[in-house]
Amino acid sequence: MPTVPSEPQPHRHRDVAESFGADAERYDRARPGYPRELVDRIVAASPGPDVVDVGCGTGIATRQFAAAGCRVLGVEVDERMAELARRGGLDVEVSAFETWDPAGRTFDAVIAAQAWHWVDPLAGAAVAVRALRPGGRLAVFWNVFRAPDDIAAAFAAVYRRVVPDLPFKPWAGPAIDPYRSMFAKTADGMRAANAFGEPEEWWFDWSRPYTRDEWLEQVPTHGGHSRFPQSTQDELLAGIGTAIDAAGGGFTMGYDTVVVTAARSQLRSGRETAGG
Template sequence: MPDPKPVHTDRRRAQAFGAVASDYDRHRPKYPAALIARITSGRNLHVLDVGAGTGISSAQLTDAGARVLAIEPDDRMADICVSKGIAVERSLFEEWDPAGRRYDAVVFGQSFHWVQPGPALAKIAQLLVEGGRLVLMWNRVFPVRPSHADLAEVYVDYPTAAPSTPIDPAAEAAVIAEIESHGFAVERVEFDEDLHYTSTEWLGMVSTHSNHLILEASQRDQLMTRLAAFIGPAGVAARNSALALFCTKDGAG
């Protein structure tokens, strides 16, 4: 259940993650190994990870051989990232000063929809070395058993937290069109993996989604109790259909 919208202007939602930084780090899924390998190609690339959060993707990229600089505006998220030995500069991307530095890859994991795409894309174009790539990626974990429709029954009383449809083609097409309008060629790749969550793990993950974080605490507790009862001991069989957009300037690279 990814955050669906291509752009969020709601800063309250963007800043909600820090309050649950350690839960976020514990419960959010890693990116599929094949996706990380596709970014680094096993090479010692210089990667900028924007909106790096607690460093989930930064750590995976580092383990795959990249030299990573993380940009993260929220101190509570950034502190966890630093604790993993990752270099972090604490800033909104819009305000971050690259000071002439350039990168083989600029990566947004689950974070591109938090920046204004137009100004961000103009800035990214200046940051990439020739042949460098912008990579936007989203884990898109959706339930298979119980299904998305089954779980939607529980959310009837909590409409603002209701999970979006697993794949929103209109939102995706809008992001791709915006990127192409800035002179990037876009390659769209999906990386699928089957996952299983215990009820506790599933609740842990969804409780870190921004639309759940901004629920009033008593409502959130009530929703979690009802979800736990609905899911039961069998847990949730889920599929991660991670989406990655590999974007090259003028089709180079």
């Protein structure tokens, strides 16, 4: 199920954005990481190893970039998520990114993994400009489900039956569709900052197998699920579990991981200098 609301400005849904910490340990266990090729490419395209991870959550991407040799500072709005990341040895500051103060520090990359849609794309790009050294890179990315057709159809039927009044219809169409407008808004925010080169999209295609239990562990971490009554959550999980059992007890989920990225200009533009 896509983890973004169908509303065109998901960053306005603060209640959803700050709901993931309700079960931070499950989130950390169940959510997938990101392709190693993605991490390597961002690191190689950045001028150095100092990284800010926006909306770092429990530190899933933070750990991957640290393992690649980066010094990573997390910025996370939810204290519960930040605390779990700190228990794992990560350095995290609690703040919404739009109001986060770099306090004179500059970095080689600002990344956001599965989180930039919770940030105002214009304000977020402006803060990234202040945090990046000349030549530094803003790189935000999302894992997008690409389910087998039979699994997607079975999951869609469960959601239609259990939560028929949802304003969007989970699994009813390609999961990439609601993300495309986010990619465009992200790129527009970078352009509006007047301090980046032309944004690019980098696509990474990968997959991983899931057992029934592994997928059911992940479902409650999807955006908005924690707001369902417990009885509704239980009915959803039972229906999804039955669908996976009918498919043989497991399936392979395809993923498109998409990066929207641009490098900060080497020199400040006149407009940027005038704006501070």
